[in-house]
Amino acid sequence: MTLFGTPLRRREDFGLLTGTAIFLADLARPDMAVMRMCRSPHAHARIMKICTEDALAHPDCIGIITAADLPSGTGLLPAIDLLPDSAPVHQALLASDRVRYMGEPVAAVLASDAYAAEDIAELVRVTYEPLPAAMDTSADAILYQELASNKVHETSQLVGDPDKIFATAALVLEEEFAFHRLAASPMETRGAIAEAESGTGRILLYSSTQIPQLLRNEAARILGLDKAKLRVIAPRIGGGFGCKEAIYPEEILVLQAALTFGRPVFWCEDRQEHFQATVQARQETVKVRAAVDEQGVFLAMEATCDADIGAAYGLLGNTPGAAMATLRGPYRIPHFRSRSRSFVTNKAPLNVYRGAGYPQATLCMERMMDLAAQRLGLDRADIRRRNLLQPDEFPVARGISYPACGPVVFDSGDYPACLDMTLDAIGYADFPARQAAADEGISLGLGLAFVVEMTGNGPTEPARLRVARDGKLELLTGITPIGQGTETTLAQILADRLGVPPETIRILTGDTDDQPDAPGTFASRGATMGGNAACLAGDALVLAARHVLAKFRGVAVEQITWENGALAQIGGPNEPVTLHDLAALTGPAALDVRASFADNGNSWSNGCHAALVEINRATGVIRVLDYAVTHDCGRVANPLLVDGQIMGGVVQGLGATLFETLRFDADGKPMTQGFWEYILPTAATAPRFTLRHLETPSPLNPLGMKGAGEAGCTGAAAAIVNAIADALAPFGIPIRSSGPFTPETCFTLLRAAIGQEAPIQ
């Protein structure tokens, strides 16, 4: 039975399709106090006075927590990238003297129900003295007075001698790209519940989080609790994409409120709060220079990245650092220098979001490829071919380090083959004819983008495997599913390894009792790290089972073998013994094993994207008609689910490029506080997909896997932007941003280029 590599349907689906799956809000009960946050209405202000008298007088008010009510010694929120060299700009659970973004929590109101909580929150009177807001990386206003500037992190990389190359290069290209601010926007907002666990003396914290283990550690640290007294559970999660990979003030405050008021506390943000106070993504400006020879070979590159990371606490240097560390993508480019700087601003904190720096790197690099091709009169596929690393060069040490993740070493791939497969899939050779034959008023464009991204982030992943009382296998994993089908994939991988039906395996996730210490779900690591850990645990269980049966029968362990999903005794009784049988014979106690998988470095998946867009010049409407991806995530465990990840990611990247943007007014007030203003892609915007897989196994893990969760999103912006640039090239319209290229933006660009009076055709 070979299960690995088959499109197994998902075990998660039944509950989701019938509405019986339990999400965070489904755990709320009438006896729970409902928490509502009072949030800052200013981007930057001094808090002069907080008056809770009227609010406390409300008959449904259970209590209020302000900064003054927090126990002394309450810790600050951590930045999840934990870079040792960043400035200490950590946010408190509740603002006391100063607020630094609109939506920052100032007080937590507890009421008997959600409607009353909203009323009471409005009765908390806070007097503010507004301060000038820093709304970009060069603003004068200083957020943290203890620091002389808003720069909180800086990192640089140097490979070779770029100065020497630039001095003599045939062609030097210089560009600047602006990346706009995004909201990951999972359909389920954030939420948390804290209550005393009955009979154990512990506190139970439920949260819609990608990182329950880290949340447990940090919550214990911040509140000075014994971590053994705290259990964190992530229920079914309605999407995360990185925005549920932060330690949030509200998650800690429900815990504090449950302790203070001695009753269960429920909190769930609404969509407006989500747009104000959930971490945001991407915003940075990158200046790039490239030195290119006459043949189109990129000899050197130089880049500086200034990231607008908001009011800090989410993450300080990781995303801009990653963008710079991977800027060169799959191309050789022997000389390289980069600098990335992070600046705090009066916006909601920036964090990782699907791709986390790679979309920016890919767009910069792939735009430069197209611009060089244009300048030198080269074909866009040819210029890429001339620069791609070759299959016989792996492993390729890039001479630089990824912040907090070690040296960048590409482990595997066949980049030229990947490019060719995508060119074929999109019909690259036929495109010029198609472009020339476009209808009147329509411009067609084709864009390419090659992605290389770090995945399977280690260094270790635990797994526990046991035989339950009912004879089923239970895999206890630290990978918390956020919609990608983790349970199906892990059951499939383990079943394949053991030779047992996947239905005999239960997957337990999201509970710190099952896995007290595990990194969590991020960086496209779930299937690779969780899958390899599951296999190790499977091997350990087989060994344990052989010992148990050997002892039971009084024979040497070598006499007991494992074949076709069951134990057998060499020359012994013919009946094979399943783990279920064995547990019935001897009890399940000895059939409980733990394993930890340590990878040999991060695996780097790759993929080549191509987008074909159509621009209606009369309306400015851009449609992505066709989209091709050849993806190399090593050995594919479940092609149905990998394709789902790729397509979902591509459409997120499409939304970011065509519609989505977080806007702020001059005072720092968010202008996008709902789905009316923050436009997500809908079904009519989905392109026709052609997806292909190229499997070059990673040598870094026994399964040969590389991650796939972020790949679609990472390449889509670059491919679509390049396609738009291609379509607009005849009008001499330069493209220097990630968009969004809304109809209005596109129309304005066309009008400016063609002239107000000129007929649009």
Next chain:
Amino acid sequence: MDARMDIIVQVDGRQIAASVRPRMLLSDFLRCHGRALGVHIGCGQGVCGACTVVLDGVPVRACTILAVQADEATVQTVSSQAALEGFAGEGLTPLQAAFREHHALQCGFCTPGLLVATAVFLKENQYPTHEEILAHLNHHLCRCTGYANIIAAITSVVQ
């Protein structure tokens, strides 16, 4: 503080009587009083469609309707999916099975609203064109799938 109004709503075949605030949203009523936990609140702004339920035969956004407006009405949520599809068999309905077969859901938060709305859509238009399916789906946000598999699932049921 608020006045209360007594209402009776039939939710998935059960009579739910409650004394509610006039401003209580139907979505909250269905979840709190009806324990209809398949009604998911995605935006509370009437945009995303996750909270879609069928009110007296018409798909509505439960987050932008007051519970008192549903007094004496019949509400069907995803728990009534079989009835909405006219399916008398056991287990998953044809639409639910198609969603699973085509991997048309990932996190699944938007799925119940999409299923009930699509059941009504297909009842009113048995053989929709591709464009009509897209126009129907444009009223629902899904952040995970990229829609292609949802379109494929619905198309497979139509054929």
